[in-house]
Amino acid sequence: MAEPICCGDYLVERVPVEEERQKLEIEEVYTAQITPQQTARALQFASKMLPRLDGLEHVKRIKRETGDTVLHVILCQCKALDRDQLDGRLRDTEWADLDIAVGRVPTTPPYTREQFDEWRTLWPVAYRPLVKLKAPSFSDDEKAYIQMCLRRVEELQEGAASGRSVAAAIGNPNTRQVVAEARDATAESGNPLRHAVLCCISLVAEREVAREADRAQKRPASPPETGGGGDGGYLCDSMDVFTTREPCVMCSMALVHSRIGRLFFIDPSSGGGGISRYSMHSRKQLNHHFVCFQCTRAGKRAL
Ligand SMILES: [Zn+2]
Numbered sequence: 001m002a003e004p005i006c007c008g009d010y011l012v013e014r015v016p017v018e019e020e021r022q023k024l025e026i027e028e029v030y031t032a033q034i035t036p037q038q039t040a041r042a043l044q045f046a047s048k049m050l051p052r053l054d055g056l057e058h059v060k061r062i063k064r065e066t067g068d069t070v071l072h073v074i075l076c077q078c079k080a081l082d083r084d085q086l087d088g089r090l091r092d093t094e095w096a097d098l099d100i101a102v103g104r105v106p107t108t109p110p111y112t113r114e115q116f117d118e119w120r121t122l123w124p125v126a127y128r129p130l131v132k133l134k135a136p137s138f139s140d141d142e143k144a145y146i147q148m149c150l151r152r153v154e155e156l157q158e159g160a161a162s163g164r165s166v167a168a169a170i171g172n173p174n175t176r177q178v179v180a181e182a183r184d185a186t187a188e189s190g191n192p193l194r195h196a197v198l199c200c201i202s203l204v205a206e207r208e209v210a211r212e213a214d215r216a217q218k219r220p221a222s223p224p225e226t227g228g229g230g231d232g233g234y235l236c237d238s239m240d241v242f243t244t245r246e247p248c249v250m251c252s253m254a255l256v257h258s259r260i261g262r263l264f265f266i267d268p269s270s271g272g273g274g275i276s277r278y279s280m281h282s283r284k285q286l287n288h289h290f291v292c293f294q295c296t297r298a299g300k301r302a303l
Contacts, residue, residue, distance in 0.1 A: 015293060017133070019112075020133065030075040030083075032100050035070060050086075053076065054077065057126075060123070103123060106123070109128070111129070149178060152181065165184045169200065169243075173262070180204050180207075182200045182203060197247050245266065246267065246273040250274075252280035268294065
């Protein structure tokens with residue numbers, strides 16, 4: 001796991017994505033012992049006469065144990081054929097007397113070095129590290145901007161009437177300015193949806209509506225760099241979101257829909273967080289992903 005990056009008062013640590021949390025899942029395959037000389041013919045037979053391996057592109061077909069003179073070859077997945085069907089396909093071929101066993105292979109590719117080291121003990125697998133797992137780096141200006149935004153949401157939260165409030169801000173990573181900020185307004189509005197993150201998105205949306213109205217009336221438009229409304233036609237395209245508490249599932253989904261670029265949160269949610277519990281920033285089923293960082297005040301880390 002990447003080391004936390006120091007941004008002034010804060011230690012900023014990337015939150016693992018769904019793939020990095022992937023636990024080892026296994027599935028069964030039929031394997032057979034062959035000699036090295038039989039390899040090419042065995043693979044040819046398997047490709048012509050046996051079902052193709054489905055979703056196991058990361059699994060190597062052949063395993064050689066150290067010091068062993070025989071190889072173990074995967075014939076096919078057990079889910080593709082039952083044992084009688086397999087025997088039927090081998091009957092009356094040169095492979096009729098093969099010593100068949102059931103082996104176990106990882107269902108998904110390893111995404112991290114740790115997964116690779118663990119999973120390959122089961123069966124040889126290929127390892128291609130994900131580009132998105134590269135350790136993040138921030139320039140000094142960017143670190144100052146991140147610290148400024150995190151301080152801003154903490155100050156906003158401290159100014160709240162209720163000590164348990166949440167504050168959020170949206171920052172533009174290009175101009176390094178805060179473009180919207182809000183506190184949780186559920187109590188005073190009586191509206192259970194007025195979470196801080198949703199209030200910030202609403203502010204960007206309202207400004208966008210006003211700008212569109214300006215355009216329609218051919219009046220000079222508000223300067224776009226201060227208002228969000230990303231280039232891709234999505235409200236917060238590539239924007240940064242800063243919040244004192246990890247967003248709930250509803251807010252995390254709103255961040256996915258708004259196409260934000262990065263999320264920085266300070267306190268983890270106790271139990272129902274959209275990030276720590278559901279990896280909403282990186283779910284394969286969702287059509288947008290963002291990078292997420294948990295930020296700890298440097299002095300608070302030991303608490
Ligand atoms: Zn929420």
